[in-house]
Every structure is written in C-alpha cells, then in structure tokens.
Amino acid sequence: MAHxxxxxxLAVFLEKQQAEARxxxxxxxxxxxxxxxxxxxxxxxxxxxxxxxxxxxxxxxxLDTSLFMVRKIEEQRSALENGNGKFT
Amino acid sequence: MASRKxxxxxxxxxxxxxxxxxxxxxxxxxxxxxxxxxxxGTSLSSGEQTCLSRCLDRYMEAFNIVRxxxxxxxxxxxxxxxxxVI
Numbered sequence: 001m002a003h004x005x006x007x008x009x010l011a012v013f014l015e016k017q018q019a020e021a022r023x024x025x026x027x028x029x030x031x032x033x034x035x036x037x038x039x040x041x042x043x044x045x046x047x048x049x050x051x052x053x054x055x056x057x058x059x060x061x062x063l064d065t066s067l068f069m070v071r072k073i074e075e076q077r078s079a080l081e082n083g084n085g086k087f088t
Numbered sequence: 089m090a091s092r093k094x095x096x097x098x099x100x101x102x103x104x105x106x107x108x109x110x111x112x113x114x115x116x117x118x119x120x121x122x123x124x125x126x127x128x129g130t131s132l133s134s135g136e137q138t139c140l141s142r143c144l145d146r147y148m149e150a151f152n153i154v155r156x157x158x159x160x161x162x163x164x165x166x167x168x169x170x171x172x173v174i
Binding site (some may be wrong): 006009010011014017021022024025026027028030031032034035036038039042043044045047052056057058059060063 | 093096097100101104107108111112115118119120122123124139142143145146147149150151153154155156157158161165
C-alpha cells in the first residue's frame with residue numbers, strides 16, 4: 001500500500017521537475033536567440049538601458065505573438081465549425 | 089524507504105541543475121566566442137580575455153533578465169486567467 005503512495009508521490013515530483021526543466025529550456029533558448037541582436041558591439045562592464053529593455057521587450061513581444069497566434073487559430077477553428085466551412 | 093526516496097529526488101534535482109549549468113556554459117561559450125574572438129591568433133590575447141569575461145557576465149545577466157521578465161509575465165497571465173474564471 002505504502003508502495004503505491006510512494007510511486008504516486010514520485011510521479012508527481014518527476015512531473016513537476018520536468019515542467020521546471022522545460023521552462024528552463026525555453027529561457028535558455030530565448031537568451032541564446034536574443035543575446036546576439038540585443039547586445040550589440042563588444043560586451044561592456046554593464047548593460048545599457050537599451051540592451052536591457054531590448055531583452056525584456058523581446059520576451060514580452062514573443063509571448064504576445066504566441067498568444068496572438070493561438071487566438072487566431074481558435075477564431076479560424078470556430079469560424080470553421082459555426083460557418084460554412086470557409087476560412088476568414 | 090523514505091531515505092531512498094529522498095536520494096532519488098535529490099539525484100534528479102542534481103541532474104537537472106547540472107544540465108542547466110552545462111547548457112548555460114555551452115551557449116555562453118558559443119555566443120561569446122563569436123562576439124570576442126574575431127581573428128583567432130596563436131593564444132587568447134588579454135583583450136580577448138577581458139572581452140570574454142565581460143561577455144560571460146553579460147550572458148548571465150541576460151539570462152536573468154529573460155527569466156525575470158518571463159516569470160513576471162507568466163504570473164500576470166495566470167492571475168488574469170483566474171480572474172476570468174471567477
């Protein structure tokens with residue numbers, strides 16, 4: 001009996017760890033992608049305001065894009081279901 | 089039993105932390121090499137070394153900025169989601 005509980009607990013733990021790892025993975029990817037366009041010239045001793053806001057703008061706009069795409073697809077799908085089967 | 093469970097959990101956590109660190113090093117290495125070593129010579133010049141150490145610091149900082157922004161946005165979206173449900 002204890003055995004089953006333990007397995008369940010480990011499964012939950014692993015699921016959580018994997019989710020965290022996925023999150024980290026995307027942060028790694030984003031940093032890699034945006035470091036080059038945002039940090040221009042030779043790296044200095046600290047970030048300029050522009051470089052810092054470039055990085056955070058990139059994150060925000062990327063997530064906006066992602067949400068926008070999802071909404072767009074949703075719209076098209078519901079238009080397809082309700083309407084005459086034509087894409088808008 | 090409990091101690092074995094702990095051991096497994098810690099091993100998983102360590103493994104993930106290690107992978108993270110490796111990944112950070114690999115991508116910093118790649119980006120900073122491109123940024124700092126434009127003409128590879130017979131050894132790393134002191135200028136290149138300065139550039140590399142600054143670049144590494146900036147890469148870590150960039151990672152933290154991206155993480156902070158991402159997390160803030162994530163919790164904001166989550167809050168809005170909950171508000172919509174209620």
